[in-house]
Amino acid sequence: xxxxxxxxxxxxxxxxxxxxxxxxxxxxxxxxxxxxxxxxxxxxxxxxxxxxxxxxxxxxxxxxxxxxxxxxxxxxxxxxxxxxxxxxxxxxxxxxxxxxxxxxxxxxxxxxxxxxxxxxxxxxxxxxxxxxxxxxxxxxxxxxxxxxxxxxxxxxxxxxxxxxxxxxxxxxxxxxxxxxxxxxxxxxxxxxxxxxxxxxxxxxxxxxxxxxxxxxxxxxxxxxxxxxxxxxxxxxxxxxxxxxxxxxxxxxxxxxxxxxxxxxxxxxxxxxxxxxxx
Amino acid sequence: xxxxxxxxxxxxxxxxxxxxxxxxxxxxxxxxxxxxxxxxxxxxxxxxxxxxxxxxxxxxxxxxxxxxxxxxxxxxxxxxxxxxxxxxxxxxxxxxxxxxxxxxxxxxxxxxxxxxxxxxxxxxxxxxxxxxxxxxxxxxxxxxxxxxxxxxxxxxxxxxxxxxxxxxxxxxxxxxxxxxxxxxxxxxxxxxxxxxxxxxxxxxxxxxxxxxxxxxxxxxxxxxxxxxxxxxxxxxxxxxxxx
Numbered sequence: 001x002x003x004x005x006x007x008x009x010x011x012x013x014x015x016x017x018x019x020x021x022x023x024x025x026x027x028x029x030x031x032x033x034x035x036x037x038x039x040x041x042x043x044x045x046x047x048x049x050x051x052x053x054x055x056x057x058x059x060x061x062x063x064x065x066x067x068x069x070x071x072x073x074x075x076x077x078x079x080x081x082x083x084x085x086x087x088x089x090x091x092x093x094x095x096x097x098x099x100x101x102x103x104x105x106x107x108x109x110x111x112x113x114x115x116x117x118x119x120x121x122x123x124x125x126x127x128x129x130x131x132x133x134x135x136x137x138x139x140x141x142x143x144x145x146x147x148x149x150x151x152x153x154x155x156x157x158x159x160x161x162x163x164x165x166x167x168x169x170x171x172x173x174x175x176x177x178x179x180x181x182x183x184x185x186x187x188x189x190x191x192x193x194x195x196x197x198x199x200x201x202x203x204x205x206x207x208x209x210x211x212x213x214x215x216x217x218x219x220x221x222x223x224x225x226x227x228x229x230x231x232x233x234x235x236x237x238x239x240x241x242x243x244x245x246x247x248x249x250x251x252x253x254x255x256x257x258x259x260x261x262x263x264x265x266x267x268x269x270x271x272x273x274x275x276x277x278x
Numbered sequence: 279x280x281x282x283x284x285x286x287x288x289x290x291x292x293x294x295x296x297x298x299x300x301x302x303x304x305x306x307x308x309x310x311x312x313x314x315x316x317x318x319x320x321x322x323x324x325x326x327x328x329x330x331x332x333x334x335x336x337x338x339x340x341x342x343x344x345x346x347x348x349x350x351x352x353x354x355x356x357x358x359x360x361x362x363x364x365x366x367x368x369x370x371x372x373x374x375x376x377x378x379x380x381x382x383x384x385x386x387x388x389x390x391x392x393x394x395x396x397x398x399x400x401x402x403x404x405x406x407x408x409x410x411x412x413x414x415x416x417x418x419x420x421x422x423x424x425x426x427x428x429x430x431x432x433x434x435x436x437x438x439x440x441x442x443x444x445x446x447x448x449x450x451x452x453x454x455x456x457x458x459x460x461x462x463x464x465x466x467x468x469x470x471x472x473x474x475x476x477x478x479x480x481x482x483x484x485x486x487x488x489x490x491x492x493x494x495x496x497x498x499x500x501x502x503x504x505x506x507x508x509x510x511x512x513x514x515x516x517x518x519x520x521x
Contacts, residue, residue: 026348053392071392073392073393073394074391075391075392080391081389085389086388086389089379089386089389090385090386090387090388090389091385092384092385098378098392098393099393100393100394100395100397100398101348101352101394101398102352102355102395102397105349105352120356120398121356121398121401121402121438121441122356122397122398122401122402123397124397124438124439125400125401125424125431125432125438125442126393126396126397126425126426126427126431127378127393127423127425128393128397130424131383131423144437146438147435147438177332177333177345177347178333178347178348179349180348180349181348181349
């Protein structure tokens with residue numbers, strides 16, 4: 001069985017400009033930030049990003065890497081409005097496919113199940129239909145005859161997710177209370193890259209673990225990256241909570257200044273800068 | 279005990295949204311709706327389910343009783359066993375709600391959260407709204423982006439919207455519903471201390487006002503005690519709504 005461990009730089013070297021990238025987590029929670037930071041250090045751009053958005057979107061938008069965004073929201077949770085995302089939207093920086101949270105989920109399910117779409121009772125009657133003129137409806141072929149949105153599959157070239165623990169083969173364990181949609185992101189993408197707080201032996205991964213916490217299956221994973229504190233400054237329960245003080249700083253600092261201070265060097269430099277600042 | 283504050287009338291008005299709701303999930307967004315939901319659970323709606331705001335179902339004292347990650351939460355929404363109280367950056371005469379952006383969606387004047395779950399909520403389970411500061415900026419003739427579906431848009435899709443219902447809108451001034459022939463917004467009760475003129479002045483569309491307009495009910499002394507001593511002892515509710 002193949003050892004899939006690699007560095008964040010190797011992950012990014014497999015990504016290309018123009019790709020469709022999925023990013024796991026939810027808002028400012030368990031975002032694969034170390035991988036996003038590696039992406040920001042590369043020249044990969046012109047991306048279509050699929051994400052329940054948090055600071056991943058704020059940073060990629062501020063850095064001008066997004067051509068098109070697929071999302072239901074972008075938020076920092078404790079700071080409701082993501083300032084860098086807002087600024088980018090208000091200057092019309094990229095195309096947006098704004099859809100409902102459930103539509104997004106069924107789009108992931110459709111992609112993971114190799115279906116072109118799934119019907120969903122959401123969107124009809126709302127302006128989601130007005131701002132996405134490409135969305136179609138479908139009528140039930142049974143006697144009820146109800147009309148639904150035919151949510152198209154959100155198929156991706158690659159997905160990035162962050163887990164608490166993983167083995168070298170690509171099995172991932174979610175230690176937190178909510179898996180979000182990370183396993184679906186991996187199943188819905190042609191390649192999935194999983195960062196984790198710590199790489200452990202398979203036996204240790206599953207020892208004393210409730211089976212349902214073994215969220216990510218290795219057949220869906222292309223690369224595994226050990227990235228301690230890799231979700232920082234978003235939360236990664238139970239290993240750590242959100243770094244609220246740092247998030248406030250991120251939100252209040254002009255992007256060029258933030259990028260210069262924290263993103264000019266590699267991941268190690270980032271983590272040291274964070275420690276110096278706290 | 280001193281008399282009820284405006285924030286406490288708001289708590290009562292929110293709690294009443296979940297009266298007789300049965301064994302369903304109460305999903306309050308915002309502080310006062312959250313105090314209201316827990317008050318309802320502790321008093322007249324003991325079968326309600328509550329979350330910790332993340333993936334756990336909890337009793338009002340914090341005891342965990344179940345697991346509800348987002349994936350199951352969204353499935354619960356389409357199953358309909360839920361009454362959510364969302365916020366609204368804009369809400370119009372027919373209950374269309376906007377939390378996405380202000381201005382032209384293509385290039386908004388002010389980007390807000392995004393549609394979130396408002397489209398799925400409004401087509402699948404009862405959806406009420408909470409507005410802590412009633413003003414013409416919020417209560418508008420027409421919302422800039424329909425996120426939560428109102429009665430006029432729902433009526434255009436009668437089959438798909440068969441579960442659509444907006445039981446109430448609670449603001450710092452009063453309680454509103456859509457119990458009118460054309461489902462346009464109606465003032466249902468005034469919080470003591472507010473006047474009809476004040477509500478009209480702060481509303482950007484013509485509001486139906488019934489002749490026999492009641493006041494929002496008084497909290498009982500037990501309810502006031504629960505709010506002040508158990509549910510919100512640090513009085514954070516007064517920061518969401520002034521006196």
